[in-house]
Amino acid sequence: xxxxxxxxxxxxxxxxxxxxxxxxxxxxxxxxxxxxxxxxxxxxxxxxxxxxxxxxxxxxxxxxxxxxxxxxxxxxxxxxxxxxxxxxxxxxxxxxxxxxxxxxxxxxxxxxxxxxxxxxxxxxxxxxxxxxxxxxxxxxxxxxxx
Amino acid sequence: xxxxxxxxxxxxxxxxxxxxxxxxxxxxxxxxxxxxxxxxxxxxxxxxxxxxxxxxxxxxxxxxxxxxxxxxxxxxxxxxxxxxxxxxxxxxxxxxxxxxxxxxxxxxxxxxxxxxxxxxxxxxxxxx
Numbered sequence: 001x002x003x004x005x006x007x008x009x010x011x012x013x014x015x016x017x018x019x020x021x022x023x024x025x026x027x028x029x030x031x032x033x034x035x036x037x038x039x040x041x042x043x044x045x046x047x048x049x050x051x052x053x054x055x056x057x058x059x060x061x062x063x064x065x066x067x068x069x070x071x072x073x074x075x076x077x078x079x080x081x082x083x084x085x086x087x088x089x090x091x092x093x094x095x096x097x098x099x100x101x102x103x104x105x106x107x108x109x110x111x112x113x114x115x116x117x118x119x120x121x122x123x124x125x126x127x128x129x130x131x132x133x134x135x136x137x138x139x140x141x142x143x144x145x146x
Numbered sequence: 147x148x149x150x151x152x153x154x155x156x157x158x159x160x161x162x163x164x165x166x167x168x169x170x171x172x173x174x175x176x177x178x179x180x181x182x183x184x185x186x187x188x189x190x191x192x193x194x195x196x197x198x199x200x201x202x203x204x205x206x207x208x209x210x211x212x213x214x215x216x217x218x219x220x221x222x223x224x225x226x227x228x229x230x231x232x233x234x235x236x237x238x239x240x241x242x243x244x245x246x247x248x249x250x251x252x253x254x255x256x257x258x259x260x261x262x263x264x265x266x267x268x269x270x271x272x273x274x
Contacts, residue, residue: 028257028259031259031260031261032260034260034261035171035174035175035260035261035264036170036171036174036260037174040170040174043166043170044163044166044167044170047162047163047166047167048163048167050163051161051162051163073208073210076208076235076236077160077161077208077235079235079256080161080164080235080256080257081161081163081164082257083256083257084163084164084167084256084257084258085163091257
């Protein structure tokens with residue numbers, strides 16, 4: 001993974017611990033552009049947005065009634081999925097959540113979920129701004145899952 | 147050594163996005179055949195159906211049900227020489243050391259870059 005970058009634009013920090021992480025890591029996106037044609041990037045973006053939304057829904061469900069270990073497992077999965085597509089701030093928050101769960105800080109873990117949801121929405125919006133063609137597919141996938 | 151274009155690769159990951167990522171990469175790289183499974187059990191069934199005619203397995207380590215380690219044990223029992231690449235979000239030295247000791251051929255840390263994935267694939271091809 002490329003190192004996190006300090007950001008000065010609208011990718012500005014929000015919340016604790018994520019100050020040095022961009023909403024999107026440009027280097028990750030650039031790497032995908034080298035190897036995949038635009039239509040495949042759209043597919044990739046749509047799949048990752050759809051899955052991150054499913055994952056935050058599952059995290060909320062686990063946050064209400066699940067065990068801390070369930071939250072940890074879901075945070076681990078979210079970290080990987082968001083990292084793959086360059087959702088750097090979400091990846092960082094998911095990694096923090098995983099550690100929080102490992103440390104047994106139950107309340108802190110459950111309280112972290114709204115900020116993660118907010119950052120997923122921000123990252124999804126940023127990705128769709130870059131790849132508008134990914135939007136309809138992401139919307140359709142979301143509909144199919146419900 | 148087998149040419150990368152002639153490889154048949156199995157992907158095992160419970161994440162649809164991760165499976166799609168690896169599939170897109172393998173297609174773009176030009177691998178001959180890719181088979182995917184979303185669970186360890188499905189992977190073992192497919193391998194059995196194919197009579198082990200897969201060149202290598204790229205398997206997520208942390209999955210519900212059968213873990214990557216469980217899949218590895220069964221793959222090693224049936225196909226001792228088949229390259230098995232662990233794909234993991236926990237690429238710390240301890241986890242990777244334990245995986246290597248248990249017989250993985252190589253590992254890829256998630257999230258991975260397309261370049262890293264291709265390098266690992268080329269290393270697998272060199273072993274065949």
